[in-house]
Amino acid sequence: MIAGVPTEFTPPGPESFDTLPIIDGVDWFTKPVLVAALSVVVIVWFFWGASRKAAVVPSKLQFAGELGYNFVRNSIARDAIGSAEYMKYVPYLTGLFFFILLNNVAATVPLIQFPTFSHVGWAYVAAIMSWVIYNAVGIRKHGAWGYFKHQTMPAGVPAWLMPLMIPIEFISNILVRPVSLSLRLFANMFAGHILLLVFVLGGEYMVFEAGSIGLAGVGVVTFLMGIAIAGLELFVQCIQAYIFVVLTAQYIGSAIAEDH
């Protein structure tokens, strides 16, 4: 486009997230699939390298790996599930955490700059897996009926209020949890990316295409704002990965808890 010629500004919208197949004719091979696959390769490569020669006195790589692993193992899994049973869930929680983290941060990585979880399918599948796991371990621990009672009768509520509370507890535990889990992650990534696009594309439009000196100045400011928002988004990306995994761990913990 030639600077100085006013054209219509197309604001970014849901269609900004549409991705073309990378190879023509292979419809399923899109950018998010590629990024997610890369993230799996990076995670496995890093942790395999860090743990391959795991020794009493750690190497630098092992130390870095342990730092990440310990974070999920101790601060998330053990705190939420309890020291008796948490080790069983550490592999899934660690994998989940680093998968979400890397795919979220991919939105900030130059050349990739696309959050995988802004495609809702990834968020759905992660939430469904967590949902299946915490329900399965709950049923295995308490039996189907025991677990059902466990998940529908909130502790500490007086008996006369119980009938009114059972639907809330049930819906909140069985339905709202996975939906909020997936939508929270998806919406944060989606909205963050759109926000970034609005600032960056809007700034670009005002500088190069609006054809006005004043707007060009505003555009520069807008563009700088976009950079600040990218920094904020980096924070949000990490926080969302953390929240998803913390909640999964808490759901598992409350599913296997004795009293509820």
Next chain:
Amino acid sequence: MLTMVLPLTEAGEEANPLLPHTAEIIFGFVFLVLLAIAFAKVVVPKFEKAYADRTAAIEGGMNEAKQAQAEAKAALEKYNAQLAEARQEAARIREDAREQGAQIMAEMREKAVVEADRIVAHARTQIDAERAQAVASLRSEVGTMATTLAGRIVGESLEDEARQRRTVERFLADLEASESARQAVGTDG
């Protein structure tokens, strides 16, 4: 522009961001399962083993340190005991030496006294003998001289042996008496 590069999904269809792509569901599932397996089979066991080893190493080190401490304590006790023993021994030896020294001194003193007594007695005997000898020789000499002198004065030989002796004896007795009287006065004074 970026928006131009990203066209709509399918012609005319509005993209609904809440509808998932089937492929992504499948890949998401596969990737998460892969990761969970990779962590469960490799990463977690390796790290946990390293942690267990580390704990064992730390506990082992602590036991070793405890043992070393106990050994050091035992050595110190032994050393202290030896030191006390040595001190006692030294005190005993010192006591012995003192006793022995005192004994030796007493013996020496006794011996010296005896020796001095002996020397004094010897000297006295010798003096007595010499004096007796001197007296005897003096007596005979004085006798001879007196007789000779008397004969010369008197002009006659005192041939009478018996008389001669008597005279001399008397003279000497007088002499001795006056001598001792004078001596007594001298010592008094």
Next chain:
Amino acid sequence: MSEHQDPKPSPPNAGDGWRVLSYLIGGVVVYGGIGFGLDRLFGTQFLLPVGIVLGAGLTIALLHFRYGSKS
């Protein structure tokens, strides 16, 4: 090494807040939904908001019994 200490009872963190939020959504959805259904059935208009308020109130009561009694 910290991994062998007994963990303390988990302190309230971001997760608890989100769980409270899921309770609130659950309460509003359940009783708002019931209100909406009854509105449809009787052709009335006021039962949906009543249901939403009721659901929110009940959820707050639930949260009170559930988390408030602990400390």
